[in-house]
Amino acid sequence: MEFDLTSRPRRLRADGVRGLLRETTVSASDLVAPVFVDATTDERVPIPSMPGHERVPVEEAVPRVREVMETGVEAVMLFGIPDSKDEVGSRAWAEDGVVQRATRRITGETDAYVITDVCFCEYTDHGHCGVLAADAREGWERLGGEERHGSDAHSVDSRMTVANDPTLSNLARTAVSHASAGADMVAPSSMTDGMVGAVRSGLDEAGFEDVPVMSYAAKFGSAFYGPFRDAADGAPAFGDRRHYQMDPANGREAMREVRLDVEQGADVLLVKPALAYLDVVRRVREAFDHPVAAYNVSGEYAMVHAAAEKGWLDLESAAYESLLSIKRAGADLIVTYFAEDVADRL
Ligand code: PBG
Numbered sequence: 001m002e003f004d005l006t007s008r009p010r011r012l013r014a015d016g017v018r019g020l021l022r023e024t025t026v027s028a029s030d031l032v033a034p035v036f037v038d039a040t041t042d043e044r045v046p047i048p049s050m051p052g053h054e055r056v057p058v059e060e061a062v063p064r065v066r067e068v069m070e071t072g073v074e075a076v077m078l079f080g081i082p083d084s085k086d087e088v089g090s091r092a093w094a095e096d097g098v099v100q101r102a103t104r105r106i107t108g109e110t111d112a113y114v115i116t117d118v119c120f121c122e123y124t125d126h127g128h129c130g131v132l133a134a135d136a137r138e139g140w141e142r143l144g145g146e147e148r149h150g151s152d153a154h155s156v157d158s159r160m161t162v163a164n165d166p167t168l169s170n171l172a173r174t175a176v177s178h179a180s181a182g183a184d185m186v187a188p189s190s191m192t193d194g195m196v197g198a199v200r201s202g203l204d205e206a207g208f209e210d211v212p213v214m215s216y217a218a219k220f221g222s223a224f225y226g227p228f229r230d231a232a233d234g235a236p237a238f239g240d241r242r243h244y245q246m247d248p249a250n251g252r253e254a255m256r257e258v259r260l261d262v263e264q265g266a267d268v269l270l271v272k273p274a275l276a277y278l279d280v281v282r283r284v285r286e287a288f289d290h291p292v293a294a295y296n297v298s299g300e301y302a303m304v305h306a307a308a309e310k311g312w313l314d315l316e317s318a319a320y321e322s323l324l325s326i327k328r329a330g331a332d333l334i335v336t337y338f339a340e341d342v343a344d345r346l
Pocket of ligand 1: 190
């Protein structure tokens with residue numbers, strides 16, 4: 001033999017020693033379970049594209065969170081489906097809004113750590129993540145203000161859809177209303193420039209300087225959000241989100257986005273989606289000492305389920321391997337629809 005086989009990694013792959021050498025683990029305390037609270041229903045509604053997940057009415061929010069906690073998962077991320085939508089998404093910051101009511105109950109009656117999503121796509125009649133720019137609004141209204149995809153939508157597609165700065169104060173007041181309802185942490189996800197600074201100063205001015213901000217620092221304009229948009233009824237009625245969410249091709253730009261959020265006071269840095277962006281998770285981990293979160297999104301969940309349903313993948317091991325990979329890349333915590341199932345088996 002030309003080479004020396006003194007190094008044999010296989011020596012360390014015996015059953016008895018594997019556990020001792022394992023570099024990465026997943027535990028229930030690393031996981032955050034998304035919970036959908038829906039003001040338009042009085043019963044639990046299963047989400048077809050996300051098996052095992054439901055939209056629950058406010059009355060069921062506490063029981064739903066108790067189910068999550070029984071698996072050992074201690075944190076939830078709340079998403080709301082409001083009773084009505086309008087031009088600016090004002091139900092997002094209403095004191096009697098769906099997330100506010102659910103948060104009050106959950107924090108009053110359970111020990112769950114409640115993180116709230118701060119965004120407007122579920123709350124605006126046009127489905128975009130903020131206040132529409134005047135010309136986009138005009139273009140959309142010219143089309144009848146209805147759901148438009150395909151060729152008709154192009155006349156507004158090419159414009160900047162969301163007005164950045166007018167959205168900032170709405171983000172701040174939404175975050176403050178969540179904190180007033182008892183939210184433990186807020187998570188702005190709208191990819192508005194300056195959102196972390198606006199939310200941080202809003203919280204500080206309202207006396208919530210102890211409420212941390214988990215920023216969706218690098219959120220990509222991804223095809224993997226499809227099932228969520230059905231679940232939360234937050235698909236844009238026209239156009240897409242490419243004017244504010246990041247181009248999936250850009251890793252360096254992600255670092256720049258993250259750095260801006262750090263400068264504005266983000267406490268936790270979130271990368272989204274997770275599996276298709278593990279390089280970004282790793283780069284953020286290496287460049288910053290902040291806790292890093294990754295969002296294992298609806299499409300990443302749905303595709304494992306769909307393959308498992310066909311008998312092409314083993315659901316449990318593919319789910320566990322997904323989460324393990326996200327941790328190995330450098331995430332400290334993972335927002336995932338697999339939270340309960342994986343935690344249950346740990
Ligand atoms: C926006 C938001 C989205 C998700 C979470 N927050 C969707 C989007 O940008 O369309 C997606 C989460 C998922 O796919 O699991 N408020």
